[in-house]
Amino acid sequence: MSEHPIPDAPQRRTPGDEFVQALARGLEVITSFDAEHATMTLSDVSKRTGLSRATCRRLLLTLVELGYVRTDGKAFTLTPQVLKLGTAYLAGLGLPQVAHPHLEKLSAALGESTSCAVLDGTDIVYVARCSTRRLMTVGITVGTRFPAHATSMGRVLLAAERDLALPETLPALTAHTVTDPDVLRAELVQVREQGYAVVTQELELGLRSIAVPVRTSDGKIPAAINVSLPMNSPLDPLDRLDQVQATARAIAEDLDHLH
Structure with a gap:
């Protein structure tokens, strides 16, 4: 049995005036990685998120620059830095x-x-x-x-x-x-x-x-x-x-x- 899967084409809420689409898509890319998809190609991420390859490429390279993702030029993997996103919540809890x-x-x-x-x-x-x-x-x-x-x-x-x-x-x-x-x-x-x-x-x-x-x-x-x-x-x-x-x-x- 696998963990709760992420659908290939997730439904998206209708954005409001305060909605930052780039942030939402960046988080989508991060959460598309899991135990069964620890390393993915650009095509894999595009399929898992339902986003275009061009969009995924920009987001992944931005995350690489920020230190949340690493790449060997073909495949992408999350880095331990993503733990910071949840550690603050857990520590506060x-x-x-x-x-x-x-x-x-x-x-x-x-x-x-x-x-x-x-x-x-x-x-x-x-x-x-x-x-x-x-x-x-x-x-x-x-x-x-x-x-x-x-x-x-x-x-x-x-x-x-x-x-x-x-x-x-x-x-x-x-x-x-x-x-x-x-x-x-x-x-x-x-x-x-x-x-x-x-x-x-x-x-x-x-x-x-x-x-x-x-x-x-x-x-x-x-x-x-x-x-x-x-x-x-x-x-x-x-x-x-x-x-x-x-x-x-x-x-x-x-x-x-x-x-």
């Missing part, structure tokens, strides 16, 4: 630094991988992770995105959104993925009532996980945490619910102290 030691402790206690994610539109974005083994065909790191509806953390975070707008159809990542919006809405009601979500083989075959919200003292849910387990694990996710919830409370308390 405080969440990764707060969550990571708690995730490490939980991971050591259970012998399983633990993660923390936030909601971004209809995706989740990983902001912290402690991995004990590689459970998925795609390596998960800080910044990895997945469709929220197919993940336990995504279900928890979507359940907290009262005015949630869902598309008419949801992408199927496996044969087990819920793709009917009405079925998902019913599932989210249950998640909201019970305070946790268990997802089995909806994101990837052979993988199940349990997630709970990180709820701060003001009632907000800025993030969710989860524990991922292989299907052949002797652990029952629900048997570990208390430990996962205790970890979420500890993270929330630390966040309260920061603010």
